[in-house]
Amino acid sequence: MLNYSLLYPINNEKRNSIRLDGMWRFKIDFEDGSDYSKGLCDYDYIPVPASFQDFYTDKRIREFAGNVWYENMVFVPSYMKGDKVYIRFSAATHRAKVYLNGEEVFENEGGFLPFLVDITDKARYGEENQLVVMVNNELTETNIPCGRTITLKNGAKMNKPYFDFYNYSGLQRSVYLISVPKSEIFDINLSYKVFDKKAEITYSIITKGIGEINLTLLDGDGNIASKADCCEGVINLDNPHLWDVGSPYLYKLIVEFKDGEALLDKYSLDIGIREVKIKGESILLNNRPVYLKGFGKHEDSDIVGRGFNIGVMKRDFELMKWIGANSFRTSHYPYDEEIYRMADREGILIIDEVPAVGLFESLVNFLDAGTGKGAKSFFSKPTTPMLLKAHLKAVEEMIARDKNHPSVIAWSLLNEPESTDPNSVPYFEKLFERSHELDPQKRPRTFAMESNSSPSRCLCHHLSDFISLNRYYGWYIMGGYEISDAKEKFIKEMDEWKSLDLNKPFVFTEYGADTLSSLNKLPSVMWSNEYQREVLEMLHSVFDSYSFVKGEQIWNFADFQTTEGLMRVDGNKKGVFTRQRQPKEVAYLLKERWENLPRDYKG
Numbered sequence: 166m167l168n169y170s171l172l173y174p175i176n177n178e179k180r181n182s183i184r185l186d187g188m189w190r191f192k193i194d195f196e197d198g199s200d201y202s203k204g205l206c207d208y209d210y211i212p213v214p215a216s217f218q219d220f221y222t223d224k225r226i227r228e229f230a231g232n233v234w235y236e237n238m239v240f241v242p243s244y245m246k247g248d249k250v251y252i253r254f255s256a257a258t259h260r261a262k263v264y265l266n267g268e269e270v271f272e273n274e275g276g277f278l279p280f281l282v283d284i285t286d287k288a289r290y291g292e293e294n295q296l297v298v299m300v301n302n303e304l305t306e307t308n309i310p311c312g313r314t315i316t317l318k319n320g321a322k323m324n325k326p327y328f329d330f331y332n333y334s335g336l337q338r339s340v341y342l343i344s345v346p347k348s349e350i351f352d353i354n355l356s357y358k359v360f361d362k363k364a365e366i367t368y369s370i371i372t373k374g375i376g377e378i379n380l381t382l383l384d385g386d387g388n389i390a391s392k393a394d395c396c397e398g399v400i401n402l403d404n405p406h407l408w409d410v411g412s413p414y415l416y417k418l419i420v421e422f423k424d425g426e427a428l429l430d431k432y433s434l435d436i437g438i439r440e441v442k443i444k445g446e447s448i449l450l451n452n453r454p455v456y457l458k459g460f461g462k463h464e465d466s467d468i469v470g471r472g473f474n475i476g477v478m479k480r481d482f483e484l485m486k487w488i489g490a491n492s493f494r495t496s497h498y499p500y501d502e503e504i505y506r507m508a509d510r511e512g513i514l515i516i517d518e519v520p521a522v523g524l525f526e527s528l529v530n531f532l533d534a535g536t537g538k539g540a541k542s543f544f545s546k547p548t549t550p551m552l553l554k555a556h557l558k559a560v561e562e563m564i565a566r567d568k569n570h571p572s573v574i575a576w577s578l579l580n581e582p583e584s585t586d587p588n589s590v591p592y593f594e595k596l597f598e599r600s601h602e603l604d605p606q607k608r609p610r611t612f613a614m615e616s617n618s619s620p621s622r623c624l625c626h627h628l629s630d631f632i633s634l635n636r637y638y639g640w641y642i643m644g645g646y647e648i649s650d651a652k653e654k655f656i657k658e659m660d661e662w663k664s665l666d667l668n669k670p671f672v673f674t675e676y677g678a679d680t681l682s683s684l685n686k687l688p689s690v691m692w693s694n695e696y697q698r699e700v701l702e703m704l705h706s707v708f709d710s711y712s713f714v715k716g717e718q719i720w721n722f723a724d725f726q727t728t729e730g731l732m733r734v735d736g737n738k739k740g741v742f743t744r745q746r747q748p749k750e751v752a753y754l755l756k757e758r759w760e761n762l763p764r765d766y767k768g
Contacts (some may be wrong), residue, residue, distance in 0.1 A: 697751045
């Protein structure tokens with residue numbers, strides 16, 4: 166289990182949180198192996214949070230694989246002395262070493278989830294402290310996302326991802342200085358049951374230290390809805406306000422850790438009372454069927470790359486509401502925490518995905534996987550135990566961070582993995598078992614399946630609580646004038662799924678076609694606005710023909726950056742919106758469709 170808390174940083178009478186965002190000193194280690202742990206020389210300045218690649222005009226920097234170094238001076242206030250003091254990195258992609266005042270204090274691997282660096286006994290209180298971070302962005306087959314790193318003849322390293330999005334990296338999310346009491350509220354576990362005019366909140370509060378717990382539940386108007394005086398138990402509510410799609414009612418749970426009358430620690434969070442279940446072919450939210458309408462997305466925007474951008478986040482949610490979407494998948498990694506908090510407030514549903522992409526050995530995974538081309542078993546390599554360890558760690562961190570968000574309704578444990586070899590089965594089983602153990606709400610679990618994971622070949626689909634399909638009929642499979650055959654082939658596959666009688670809901674977690682927003686052509690050709698519309702109309706007609714299809718999340722919300730290559734013209738152009746968040750013509754087709762599909766479509 167994690168030895169540090171992943172509760173979101175807050176400020177109150179017992180906790181302090183200071184963002185360290187801003188301009189940091191920055192240096193790229195072109196010499197490959199230089200040691201700047203004592204401080205940087207000949208440095209530049211760079212924004213944190215942000216990806217480093219797109220600020221510069223030098224291609225060596227954009228394509229750089231190796232170590233980059235950050236430095237910042239951090240003033241640690243005297244009032245923090247006596248508490249536990251941490252530097253909290255919301256993410257460092259893909260691995261990091263942290264130095265405080267020239268001394269190595271922490272090392273982390275995994276690029277999309279937070280980690281805490283304990284500096285309680287290392288910090289100089291009432292003084293500035295030198296914080297240096299080495300971030301390495303090289304891809305391997307022992308960490309997720311997967312890929313490899315090669316060396317060119319000129320000596321430069323180059324990342325070769327097994328995935329179809331750009332390997333943005335650096336300190337891409339906020340960094341905090343935080344302090345918490347030594348007797349602390351370490352974790353909060355919540356689960357819900359919803360009945361007719363009643364609800365149960367089952368809670369468990371994990372603490373470090375000796376004391377008593379007091380809980381106060383406030384409604385949306387700040388009135389006391391309930392109280393409790395135990396570290397675990399059940400709160401019963403009559404006539405509760407439920408959190409639901411487009412109706413995101415939030416209560417505030419205040420947890421106090423006390424020693425008699427003395428307050429040891431305090432933590433509060435917004436919670437939404439709702440229950441998620443799979444029953445037969447239906448996805449149930451608060452015992453009512455819900456049909457998922459929305460997107461696969463990316464954290465990707467101009468200039469800052471994968472760096473969190475609060476303005477882009479706001480625009481994205483406004484566009485999702487405008488078009489009638491109710492959900493998205495965090496393809497292909499957990500997103501910044503602020504995005505989940507926004508989804509909680511907006512009533513948007515999230516399939517939360519661990520960064521397990523590229524577990525299918527191909528440098529053109531989007532093409533090989535999309536066409537059903539087989540791959541040699543990915544899970545029979547000597548490196549598989551190391552990969553599994555990193556994968557399980559990421560699952561644990563994701564669930565620890567995101568488990569209390571009402572917007573999160575499911576976990577996606579892999580995207581387009583190789584799943585046709587017997588060696589994949591025990592690997593998958595460990596992931597599904599562990600995620601179920603870790604989640605107090607026992608949310609549905611799934612993995613997104615590419616075309617190679619067909620009804621007759623996939624050995625792991627039985628583990629999923631609902632089936633997630635990534636399918637590109639009419640694009641990678643029989644595109645252009647062959648679209649009529651693509652439809653027949655698609656129907657044939659869906660009939661094969663139907664014959665298995667799985668009694669589970671199916672969600673299309675990817676489908677679509679690349680489109681240049683500037684290209685209109687009659688008759689249509691691939692890449693034109695007209696062809697994108699034709700593909701979607703064909704696919705939607707098939708979706709509508711099967712009662713067990715309970716969701717559609719088009720690929721992708723917006724155009725995004727990829728590795729350069731013959732198949733990509735400055736990125737993936739399957740967006741419904743441009744990278745600048747303006748609608749393509751197909752956005753209006755989706756808006757008309759989604760606004761007219763009822764919440765319980767095919768329910």
